[in-house]
Amino acid sequence: ITVSQEMVAELTSPPHVPTPIGRRKAKKLIVNMEILEQEGELTSGVRYNYWTFGGSVPGSFIRARVGDEIEFTLSNHPDNKLPHNIDLHAVTGPGGGAESSFVAPGHEKTFSFKTLNPGLFVYHCATAPVGMHIANGMYGLILVEPEGGLEPVDKEYYVMQGDFYTKGKNGERGLQPFDMQKAVDENADYVVFNGSVDGLTGDNAITAKVGETVRLFVGNGGPNLVSSFHVIGEIFDKVYVEGGDLINENIQTTLxxxxxxxxxxxxxxxxxxxxxxxxxxxxxxxxxxxxxxNVEGEEDKKIYSGEIREGIYLPEGPGIQNMPTTDEVVESEIPAKSFEEQMKFGKQIYMQNCFACHQSEGQGIPNAFPPLANSDYLNADVDRAISAVVNGLSGEITVNGEKYNSVMTRQMISSEEVANVLTYVYNSWGNSKKVVTKEMVDKVKG
Ligand code: HEM
Ligand code: CU
Structure with a gap:
């Protein structure tokens, strides 16, 4: 196949999918994907810091055809806190693109690949700790249609399952940090479609009319759980088993x-x-x-004569499919008036800026992010700790006898905020109870 033309791929957020490829020839397909870390609602009153491909969980749907040459650009928004990358299962090549796409906040990376096999493929972030990036929402689907395209149907939708692990138990309100231990134990607090409990109900429910054929592109991001996907009140006429060419018919539940x-x-x-x-x-x-x-249309008493109790399973309240954008971090120019205020402001900054890596109790993540709790490295040198926050830190360090050799990017917060967050850290979790002032921070900044 000769790839003659170039086109920019249409990307859609769930539950929508881009226009079918129809009879078009293989092309050079430009995909521009933006990574956004955004706070959203996991369920009513429960906030979560999602990491997303394109601002939604699951990430933007990509639709290509076999033989396309995909030029993929991954942009990591400057407001993000972490480096990320992408591993597309549709790629033939090392890491599925992961190594070539590893990108720091405020940067972008481009690589290209050819779609050799048709099918429905998962993509996900593969940055360490991989499970944590996936658990926070970094997965989506790429469809590679065969030559001539899939047979046309009336309705097509994008549905993807994922499991979530929160510090608090299911339903506990407030901003919930990711819980590494529960994730390792595969003990999910939430298992959801399209990123939240309300991701596919209420205003986010999908629709069809009697007589129409519905096609669902169903993915499972995990990170842990296998889905026994089922539609109550339907039988799948066709299942493309595991997203490949094999078609099974008349299926109740598919793995x-x-x-x-x-x-x-x-x-x-x-x-x-x-x-x-x-x-x-x-x-x-x-x-x-x-x-x-929701299916609308004429009843057919021959097919189903019983009482249809519509709405019985409908949970209350509207949901979200796109994560709302986080409010800008407001620079607190009002200085803390007391030690108590420093602790209060400092904790807020910690929860916004540090806990994703150093975790809610400062315990860190083994082999990835050093602990701030009881940290000998922290307690030994306050100027060095200030410098880690204002200038960033890289290269090998030893914290409580464990070696870390990674990168912490510089934190984009004011001197006042650095003083508050470090005061909070120094006066929590068994640390040496130092008080850090704005003047000390400004001295390190020089
Ligand atoms: C190291 C503080 C945000 C990743 C450190 C250290 C401190 C510190 C004091 C020195 C080692 C230790 O005492 O354990 C903070 C504070 C933050 C923050 C106060 C928020 C304002 C982050 C974020 C990340 C991160 C968001 C993840 C992107 C790391 C890494 C190291 C480190 C990887 C080790 C660097 C190396 O191996 O050289 N941090 N940090 N930190 N931090 Fe942070
Ligand atoms: Cu990531």
Whole structure:
């Protein structure tokens, strides 16, 4: 196949998918993907710091055809705190693109690949700690259509499952940090479709009309759990098993591995609310893995004569599919008037800027982020700690006998805020109770 023309890929946020490729020839396809770290709502009253491809969980849907040459540019927004990359399972090559796309905040990276195999593929971030980046929402789907395209259907939607691990238990309100230990134990607090408990219900429910054929592109980002994907009140006419060429017919529940996908198709014959679930059923009714497909149209008493109790499974309240943008971090120019205020302001800054890596109790993450709790490195030299925050820190260091050799980017916060956050750190978790002032920070800045 000769690749003659160039086009910019249409990217969509869930539950939408881009226009089918139809009969178009293979092309050079330009994909521009932006990474955004954004606070959003996991469920009513529960906030979460999502890391996203394109501002949504799952990330933007990419639609290509076999033989396309994809020129992929990954941009890491300057307001982000962490480096990221992308591993697309549609890539034939080392790391699925991960090494070539590793990108720091405020930078972008370009690489290209050719789509050799048709299918529905997962992509995800592969930056260490990999599980944490995936758990925070860094996954999505890329569809590679065969020559001539998939057969046209009436409705197509994008649905992706993911498991979430929060410090507080399910339903505990407020901004919930990621819990590494629960993730390692595969003990999910939330299992959801499209990034939140309300990601596919209420205003986010998907729709179809009686007589239409619906195609769902279903992915599973994991990071841990395998999905037993099922639609209550339907039978899949076709399942493209694991997103490949093999078509199975007349299926009730299809397995979708973590880091895998499936295409399911079914004609809707009667009106009502069909319920998408992970049939590991406590996940559906107790952890959020539940979505709604509202079907409108004429009843057909021959196919289904019973009472259709519409809305019985509908959870209350509107949800989100796009994460709302975080408010700008307001520079607190009002100086803290007391030690108590320094601690209060400092904790807020810590939760916004530091906890993603150093964790909520300053315990860090083994082999990745050093602890700030009881840290000999921290307590030995206050100017060095100030410098780590205002200038960043890289190269090998030893903290409490463990070696770290990584990069901490410089934190974009005011001198006042640096003083408050370090005062909070020094007066928490068994540290040496130093008080850091704005003057001390300004002296290190020079
Ligand atoms: C190291 C503080 C944000 C990643 C350090 C150290 C301090 C510190 C004092 C020295 C080692 C120690 O005492 O354990 C802070 C504060 C932050 C912050 C107060 C927020 C204002 C972050 C963020 C990241 C990060 C967001 C992740 C992108 C690291 C890494 C090191 C480190 C990787 C070790 C660097 C090396 O190996 O040379 N941090 N940090 N820090 N921090 Fe942070
Ligand atoms: Cu990442």
């Amino acid at each position: 979708i591995p973590a880091g895998g996908a499936a295409i399911v198709e079914f004609r809707v014959d009667v009106p009502g609310s069909l319920v998408l679930v992970d049939h590991s059923i406590f996940r559906a009714f107790n952890k959020g893995a539940l979505g709604i497909l």
